[in-house]
Amino acid sequence: MTIDIDLFLAAVATAVRDKQVPVVDLIAVQTRDPFKVLVATILSARTKDETTAKASARLFKVAPDVASLAALSEEKIAHLIYPVGFYNTKAKHLVKLPESLKIFANKVPDTIQELITLPGVGRKTANLVVGVAFQKPAICVDTHVHRILNIWQYVETDSPLKTEMALRQSLPAKHWIGVNSLLVAFGQSICRPVSPHCDICPLEKKCPQKGIRPRKIPGVKMDKNSTLKFVSWNVNGIRAIEKKGFVTTLPDFDADVICLQETKAQPDQLSEELKNIAGYTSYWHSAERKGYSGVAFYSRIEPSAVHYGLGDAEFDCEGRVLTLEFDTFYLINIYFPNSGENLTRLDYKLRFNARLTAFAKELETKKAVILCGDFNVAHKEIDLKNPKNNVKNAGFTPEERAWMDGFVAAGYVDTFRIFNQEPEQYTWWSYRFSARAKNIGWRIDYFCVSEGAKTKVKSAAILQDVLGSDHCPVELLYRID
Numbered sequence: 364m365t366i367d368i369d370l371f372l373a374a375v376a377t378a379v380r381d382k383q384v385p386v387v388d389l390i391a392v393q394t395r396d397p398f399k400v401l402v403a404t405i406l407s408a409r410t411k412d413e414t415t416a417k418a419s420a421r422l423f424k425v426a427p428d429v430a431s432l433a434a435l436s437e438e439k440i441a442h443l444i445y446p447v448g449f450y451n452t453k454a455k456h457l458v459k460l461p462e463s464l465k466i467f468a469n470k471v472p473d474t475i476q477e478l479i480t481l482p483g484v485g486r487k488t489a490n491l492v493v494g495v496a497f498q499k500p501a502i503c504v505d506t507h508v509h510r511i512l513n514i515w516q517y518v519e520t521d522s523p524l525k526t527e528m529a530l531r532q533s534l535p536a537k538h539w540i541g542v543n544s545l546l547v548a549f550g551q552s553i554c555r556p557v558s559p560h561c562d563i564c565p566l567e568k569k570c571p572q573k574g575i576r577p578r579k580i581p582g583v584k585m586d587k588n589s590t591l592k593f594v595s596w597n598v599n600g601i602r603a604i605e606k607k608g609f610v611t612t613l614p615d616f617d618a619d620v621i622c623l624q625e626t627k628a629q630p631d632q633l634s635e636e637l638k639n640i641a642g643y644t645s646y647w648h649s650a651e652r653k654g655y656s657g658v659a660f661y662s663r664i665e666p667s668a669v670h671y672g673l674g675d676a677e678f679d680c681e682g683r684v685l686t687l688e689f690d691t692f693y694l695i696n697i698y699f700p701n702s703g704e705n706l707t708r709l710d711y712k713l714r715f716n717a718r719l720t721a722f723a724k725e726l727e728t729k730k731a732v733i734l735c736g737d738f739n740v741a742h743k744e745i746d747l748k749n750p751k752n753n754v755k756n757a758g759f760t761p762e763e764r765a766w767m768d769g770f771v772a773a774g775y776v777d778t779f780r781i782f783n784q785e786p787e788q789y790t791w792w793s794y795r796f797s798a799r800a801k802n803i804g805w806r807i808d809y810f811c812v813s814e815g816a817k818t819k820v821k822s823a824a825i826l827q828d829v830l831g832s833d834h835c836p837v838e839l840l841y842r843i844d
């Protein structure tokens with residue numbers, strides 16, 4: 364299929380009219396200064412626009428031109444531009460920049476061949492500077508331009524460089540300078556790298572959609588006989604994993620409901636991006652104490668009700684339990700207390716556990732119950748690397764294990780062990796002593812179901828390859844009928 368590029372880019376221009384202008388274009392418009400455009404472009408690689416804008420502003424306040432940049436040390440530059448991606452490497456490049464510009468009379472050159480001789484300047488950066496700062500013909504091909512033009516099958520290439528060369532042959536000159544900022548804004552907002560928002564895209568009917576999987580929109584009704592995917596993950600701080608790309612990688616789970624524990628944030632500490640991940644509705648139950656405990660759901664199926672806590676102030680102030688109610692089951696997301704060093708909170712934990720079991724039993728009189736989360740207990744010796752050394756430690760005391768025995772006896776099934784009886788299947792590793800690399804861990808994160816729902820469990824798994832926390836996620840596939 365050959366697309367009409369004029370029509371496609373015009374539709375994109377309309378769609379992104381109200382979106383943020385990419386930071387480098389903004390700096391170009393505001394300053395008309397090739398030096399600032401070049402430096403901001405270097406800073407912008409692998410960095411969010413918002414971070415680039417703040418780092419550029421800090422640096423330009425101290426070093427608005429080549430001469431003042433020459434007066435700064437590498438350490439000072441690194442300090443000013445932190446936390447842009449690879450700030451140490453970028454500081455190394457920027458400290459060498461004034462020296463490299465001497466052969467160009469201390470001015471930023473305006474050709475790609477000259478620009479790529481400068482430290483930290485590749486073809487993409489050079490094209491952007493030539494086009495944006497000097498308004499000369501250039502095509503900046505970044506990952507968005509390369510990706511989207513391949514989705515449209517306007518080019519069929521396997522690298523940004525090949526895309527640039529193909530575009531130099533086929534793209535009308537009037538689009539060369541503008542295509543980058545248009546497709547960056549479009550790629551960040553609608554045609555996103557993961558789960559593009561085709562449902563709101565003006566090109567949906569005309570786009571070849573090569574190689575993409577559009578997002579599923581929220582509010583999808585559950586069909587009879589469909590299988591739902593649930594993922595549970597103790598993220599050890601939602602704001603910490605946000606910095607590791609959680610917002611863009613969450614759709615990769617392709618889960619219908621994602622259950623998080625230890626979010627450590629109150630609603631007013633959450634960014635808009637975290638609260639509004641495309642395709643999902645989020646639900647939060649936070650501790651009263653800041654930076655502590657907390658659970659959350661992201662769901663792309665609409666629950667009939669949301670229940671906060673256990674109905675007991677002693678436990679609910681710690682934001683440990685959140686329940687979504689669906690037509691045929693409850694999904695309870697739990698962050699069990701840790702017994703603490705010297706077991707100072709063991710009594711509290713045992714009271715919580717008893718209350719939680721009673722809560723689940725009460726719900727089970729109405730429909731099936733799925734419980735998931737960080738149980739903070741390894742049930743059996745097979746569930747941790749060094750059982751003998753840990754009998755007196757939080758998470759493996761006789762009292763905690765006895766509660767888990769009673770929980771299982773009460774009819775709750777540890778779904779992972781339906782399918783897997785192998786040792787060394789862990790979900791948590793200490794950050795110390797390279798424990799994860801050596802697989803010295805504990806299995807303390809579970810999906811359990813009420814006895815009657817056992818036949819609906821299709822699979823249960825540990826997602827050991829997912830990084831970002833000291834826990835890895837666990838997964839359950841559950842059949843609805």
Ligand code: SF4
Nearest residue numbers: 554559561564567570
């Ligand atoms: S229809 Fe989907 S894949 Fe095509 S441009 Fe729009 S968002 Fe991208």
